[in-house]
Amino acid sequence: MKILVVGSGGREHAIVWKLKQSPKCTEIFCAPGNAGIAQDAACVKIAATDIPALVAFAKEKQIDLTVIGMDDPLMLGVVDAFEEAGLRVFGPRKNAAILEGSKAFSKELMHKYGIPTADFWEFTESEAAKTFLKEHDTYPIVLKADGLALGKGVLICNNEEEAMAGVDEIMVSKKFGSAGDCMVIEEFMTGPEVSVLSFCDGTTVRPMVSAQDHKRAFDHDQGLNTGGMGTFSPSKYYTPEIAAFCEEHIFKPTVAAMQAEGRTFKGIIFFGLMLTPNGPKVLEYNARFGDPETQVVLPRLKGDLVDIFEACIDGTLEQVPIDWEDNAAVCIVLASGGYPVKYAKGYPIEGLHAFDDRDDMMIFHAGTALNEEGQIVTSGGRVLGIVALDRTLDEAIAKGYENLPQVHFKDVHFRTDIGRK
Ligand code: AMP
Ligand code: GLY
Numbered sequence: 001m002k003i004l005v006v007g008s009g010g011r012e013h014a015i016v017w018k019l020k021q022s023p024k025c026t027e028i029f030c031a032p033g034n035a036g037i038a039q040d041a042a043c044v045k046i047a048a049t050d051i052p053a054l055v056a057f058a059k060e061k062q063i064d065l066t067v068i069g070m071d072d073p074l075m076l077g078v079v080d081a082f083e084e085a086g087l088r089v090f091g092p093r094k095n096a097a098i099l100e101g102s103k104a105f106s107k108e109l110m111h112k113y114g115i116p117t118a119d120f121w122e123f124t125e126s127e128a129a130k131t132f133l134k135e136h137d138t139y140p141i142v143l144k145a146d147g148l149a150l151g152k153g154v155l156i157c158n159n160e161e162e163a164m165a166g167v168d169e170i171m172v173s174k175k176f177g178s179a180g181d182c183m184v185i186e187e188f189m190t191g192p193e194v195s196v197l198s199f200c201d202g203t204t205v206r207p208m209v210s211a212q213d214h215k216r217a218f219d220h221d222q223g224l225n226t227g228g229m230g231t232f233s234p235s236k237y238y239t240p241e242i243a244a245f246c247e248e249h250i251f252k253p254t255v256a257a258m259q260a261e262g263r264t265f266k267g268i269i270f271f272g273l274m275l276t277p278n279g280p281k282v283l284e285y286n287a288r289f290g291d292p293e294t295q296v297v298l299p300r301l302k303g304d305l306v307d308i309f310e311a312c313i314d315g316t317l318e319q320v321p322i323d324w325e326d327n328a329a330v331c332i333v334l335a336s337g338g339y340p341v342k343y344a345k346g347y348p349i350e351g352l353h354a355f356d357d358r359d360d361m362m363i364f365h366a367g368t369a370l371n372e373e374g375q376i377v378t379s380g381g382r383v384l385g386i387v388a389l390d391r392t393l394d395e396a397i398a399k400g401y402e403n404l405p406q407v408h409f410k411d412v413h414f415r416t417d418i419g420r421k
Contacts, residue, residue: 004058012069299389363407
């Protein structure tokens with residue numbers, strides 16, 4: 001099979017790495033990819049959102065399976081376009097990707113189908129939101145821009161003053177662009193956060209092993225929110241009892257609800273969960289693999305990812321074996337100093353092949369590029385994910401941090417407490 005993966009981050013590198021292990025995969029491409037992905041796949045210079053060019057490329061190369069990693073092309077209807085062109089593609093159609101694309105949609109869906117989530121109120125006018133907040137006296141409270149905002153459209157406000165300023169940011173000065181045309185105000189919840197990714201074929205949902213993310217830039221969850229500074233799998237909070245509850249009350253009902261709404265979901269649903277004192281509740285849905293969750297989940301998957309993707313497309317997910325290693329994984333993100341605010345690019349990276357002959361450590365590239373001299377250099381905020389596998393989480397963490405200094409670039413920044421949550 002010829003396979004095309006769409007996207008350019010650490011998540012796509014992990015997907016390419018796993019797909020390549022399939023005996024069915026004869027050739028693999030990535031659009032647009034990055035300098036690390038280029039070592040595993042043929043990268044093609046097509047933007048992930050250039051749908052006509054992606055379709056034309058897949059036709060020309062007679063691609064047998066295209067896998068969409070990123071969210072933006074999904075919301076733009078890349079899957080619909082591939083299907084219309086008679087091409088096989090893994091991911092939700094536009095009318096199902098709305099599960100991630102609109103917070104208002106997902107909150108209304110959960111409300112309608114009794115799926116546990118925070119209480120919420122929806123606004124399309126800033127004045128109405130402010131009137132509501134003036135009468136509201138329980139803080140903190142959470143403000144969310146309706147649309148995609150690179151995971152940054154969420155404000156946790158500790159008092160009325162902050163909340164008023166937050167409404168202005170989202171709805172008036174439009175800090176997150178048109179994502180703020182509509183806003184959701186949510187009850188503040190507490191508890192450990194767990195990410196559960198799942199395969200879906202429209203009717204069947206098969207959860208993957210759990211993971212936890214570390215979103216803040218610095219140790220002890222200090223500093224600004226980032227795209228994710230590291231992950232680990234499994235989460236000790238996600239016990240078999242909690243998993244059973246989530247399957248029954250969250251995962252299956254979500255897939256059934258989408259089907260009942262005429263929005264059959266095929267692809268990955270990422271359940272962002274908070275394990276509150278009143279039970280697990282949905283924080284958010286994503287319509288794709290998580291980044292950097294994928295980097296710790298896929299290395300724990302036994303067997304063939306191509307078979308699973310095909311079963312999702314064909315609606316035969318119930319029949320395909322999905323087994324997991326009885327181990328643990330940690331991913332420590334090496335970021336550019338200054339991320340997520342301001343950082344330099346173009347620094348050469350040393351030690352990129354340090355783990356080439358090991359199967360218990362890998363390096364997934366997120367923001368790397370080739371410079372004019374053909375050197376691999378930093379080219380983004382999150383540069384690399386260093387992944388370590390071992391029998392237990394403690395051993396994986398120790399291994400990861402012990403080996404990490406072999407990989408280096410100027411002004412590298414990483415958290416020293418990944419996996420210690
Ligand atoms: P989201 O993009 O919806 O996942 O939100 C980003 C982060 O904001 C989450 O990972 C949580 O840490 C936090 N958050 C979102 N919604 C709530 C909520 N209702 N209560 C408490 N924290 C929240
Ligand atoms: N790690 C969070 C996300 O992928 O949205």
